[in-house]
Amino acid sequence: MSHSSEQPLERVTIPALQQWKGEGRRVVMTTAYDAVTARIADPIVDIILVGDSVGNVCLGFENTLPVSVAMMNHHLEAVARTRPHALLVADMPFLSFHVGFEDTIRNAGGFLQRGADAVKLEGGAKRVEMVRALVDCEIPVMGHLGLTPQSVNVMGGFKVQGRTTDTALRLLDDAHRLQEAGCFALVLEGIPAELAARATEFLTIPTIGIGAGPDCSGQVLVFHDVLGLTEGHRPKFVRAYTNGFQLLQETLSRWAADIRKGAFPGAEECYRLPDQLRHAIAKWVPSNSEEGKKCK
DSSP states (O other): OOOOSSOOOOOOOHHHHHHHHHHTOOEEEEEOOSHHHHHHHTTTOSEEEEOTTHHHHTSOOSSSTTOOHHHHHHHHHHHHTTOOSSEEEEEOOTTSSSSOHHHHHHHHHHHHHTTOSEEEOOOSGGGHHHHHHHHHTTOOEEEEEESOGGGHHHHTSSOOOOOSHHHHHHHHHHHHHHHHHTOSEEEEESOOHHHHHHHHHHOSSOEEEESSOTTSSEEEEOHHHHTTOOOSOOOTTOOOSSOHHHHHHHHHHHHHHHHHTTOSSOGGGOOOOOHHHHHHHHHOOOTTSHHHHHHO
16 A cells, blocks of 8 residues: 655644734635635645625525525535645525524534534624633634625625724724624624724634735635626725636537537547447447348
8 A cells, every 4th residue: 555655734734823913923714615626725825714705606596695504504514524634614604693583503513514614604793692602612703704705785785894994993893892702703794994003913713804904814705806806896805816707618618629620538538448438339239220130
């Protein structure tokens, strides 16, 4: 039996993230919604988020609100089967943590039973008691402040948050309260860079920025955005590192062209019969044909 000389990657843990915060090591986080994207991302990133962004990225919804716990379970299970080394976090979708402590704990616990290492939920002061309840049940929680996509209707769209004195100070207070409630990290989305820098400075837990400037403890972008797989308008904070949509379309077009001109499949992509069986096949005729009846 042969053995690979490569050592398996060491699992990323919540205590490791806390240590990295103190060391100034930046955290890399992206999304994955299936086994293929998880396998691509896992050797590279520190945290994989099975995000409710699956709704607008993969399922054709305009926003994340229609995403259900059942949908999240389906995608989480696909990612978890790859056994990633990255910390695996599952988003709590809309209405999964707004309906009472018992249901919230059951929904979050179900994610852990399906392979998640932690859950992420959106909101500030109003979610503190839910965070405490989850942490008391040994369910690690990542918070999410700023532009929280599940609040799109209240915010009047996907708009930058924390641009007034009141909202900026409220965000800083919410960040402190979530840390005190037991969150092990915070996503800061769509807020001014200076505000994110101040939050990162006074918090002892890592901050993960998305549209929050360069001074957070780490950064997160949607997998499909980094690879340029999405069409249309991209938020200001997205940097696509390749035009994956065009690249894949061009590749698929070459395959389609080969089919249409008879160049695919080629000899190297075909299976062959043994010589003796080829001769038998060459002599075959349908048994109910006139020629077949004569052979009987």
